[in-house]
Amino acid sequence: MSVEFENKFTTIAKKENQAAGISLSMLSKRWIPAIVFLASLITVLVGCFSIVSLSYEAYPVPLLATLCFLLQILMVDAYIQTKTWNFQILILSAVCFASLLILGSIPVLVTGWELDVYIDHSLFSAAFLIMTGIPAMMLSLYYLCGGTPQAEDISRYPLILLPVILTLYLYFALLGQVMIKGTATFDWNIVSQPYYDHILPVKTTIAGDWPAWKYEDVKQLGMLNHIFGTGLLMLLTTIVSFPFGVGAGVYLSEYGENGFARFARFTITSLRAISLLILALTAYSLTKYTQGTPLAWITRGTFFDGYTETISYGGSYFTAALVLSLLVIPILTRATEEGCRSLPNSLREGSLALGATDETTLMRVVLPWALPNIVTAILLGCVEAAGSVAVLMFIGGRGDYGVGVFRQVTTLAYLVFDTLVDIKFGAAMGQYKYTAGVILLVITLGLGTLSILFKRWLIRRYRGG
């Protein structure tokens, strides 16, 4: 009895395994769905390639004709296997035929509706190939796996995987391009010396050895100040936003039940939704409204013009950090609040039961528990500060007067932006914009990775696994 049951059970398990996976014996039985699957896979691949390239324009029409024919065979095969007519396949076959006709009839360059564009033929063929190839792939996969409910799950994979793969490809292609172009122009001299462009008196000799002074444009290409400036801006932003962000988070999680806390939570949520243009204009008006007042020494920054300290034409690192803290405080607040709220009540009650005061509990139990979240948020805030251009858009400078809290602000991101729109740097610096982009990417992606690793390590250290 039991042996019989076991046999029965193993045969069911075998059947299920067969249904779930693709094995060679199954392929020999269901070779028609396998061929249709292969054809639709080729269709989708050709469709994907013809998004980028123009050299696949001979294939779409024959491919669609083949797919149309194979799908009709698949329908007959499905009837033989399951004894029911699946009219979805017939409809898909008709769609294949229709798109074949449309593709054959449209001209090489399509335009109309007074649109400001000529659209190439290959873009339409890509759209039609993917549109028909994906459903054909799903249907053939369904019959390839035996037409069971599990096969239905498996047959949805093409639909989910294609956008994911295409998007990841796009990300990696773009980042790879920055890396390739940036490392091609990489130069140690550029990284190790600051940018410098002044018209200065230079000592020359005329008429033999008669000394004379001549004004010359003394220029030196480099981005050392921009790299140091990025670091200083990250540091300043952290210093400015850390106390307020953490304090706000503690207030919202521990004492946040009254009306004021509700209002504060609303404002901090709104800060997260604030437009970058508003931040840029805030920085701009901070420097503009203090023009001519003693405050300008702080907000606008100074530079040494050879004789005295003069007020610069933009904003200082301090101003930029102050405005950036509007962006970073909400991140810190949210992280601290989440961290404090995730503290198990038993730990808090244990601390209070031992006679600890509220303050001691806060400092010794609650904040250490929230530490992984806070550290991650600080690193993410640094990433935000390093990559933000909008704040520096109207107040940034060339950075040829050194780096300091009250000097004119400049970062790597601003260098890239400025070489792109070509305001302050000449074409000489423009050839190194990809190098600056690579250094910026290394800083931001490195900090992002560090934040993930740090969070894991700190959780293990302070929360015991």
Add this chain to the structure above:
Amino acid sequence: MQSKKGKPSWAQRIAFILILVPVLMFIMTTVNIIWSSIPAVVTYGLPSLFSTEFASNMVGIMRQGDVNVGRYGLLPAIWGSAMLAVLTMMFALPISLAMAVFTSEFSLKGIGNAMEVLLSVFSGIPPIVYSLLSIFVLVNFFGPKLAGKGFPDSYLISLMGKVVNGPIEKSTLLGATFMTLLILPFMVPLILDAIRSVPHSLKEASYGVGATRWYTLVHVTLPGAMPGILAAISLGILKTIGDVVIAALTIGQARSGGMPAPLFDIFESVPPLTSTGAGLINGLSQGGANHPVSTLDAVAFFSALLLMILAFMILGVVNLAQHFLVRRIEQ
């Protein structure tokens, strides 16, 4: 923790002082934006600011010395923002849904974790790096495929053997492509959280009556995750209409042609509110030489004010929809 009856503890007092600072900063920022945009309303008037005409005729200003010659109708910019947001969502929503579903339900655990880590690393890519690549995407993806009509005949060039007018350059489509890449790493984790917060009992009940994984996903998990998906959409739209740099470098600064010819022309450069405002301050667009800078600035501040109102409207609508959905799910 809160000592409700007695005096507030010193920790509470310090925390109160600390939270006061960001609140005050927010209020001051808002007041500054409103106060600085008053000159624009006074000089040009609201009907002119909400017209479709965006043109500051530099020659006219220099001849007549008249401030009011320039017209700064922001309606094309508002339309540009709306078009950009809709197009970006059309790209980003299916992709982010597919990514979230793949990560949470349709992959091995290791691959899902790797995807999450990858996305959180990608979320740190600065927007300026994307705009750095706009030329690469134009040359490799759009250049051979889409050619613009806007060029005069003297710019006829040969593209891959075919003689057409020059390739399209700055357009809403290009901006939407990069905006999609920018907001995906922020949208996917929110959708993931929403999918994971759907109670396991619901899913197991669905599996229990014999539903497949796909059927459960479409009919149980995604409807249950709808509030979270709405939050992700609102975050995506806010980031899209709020970003200056990508918009300025891939769509354009300020446009003097009024509304696009067919309203939905995504191949034309229709700068959104952000880059229009930035262009007015930068002086990169057609700002008159004799123009008093303060009124031009004020138009930029006015566009920032419009953006702020727009953002609050979106937040309010999404909050209402979330309330409605949560009540329906609970029923």
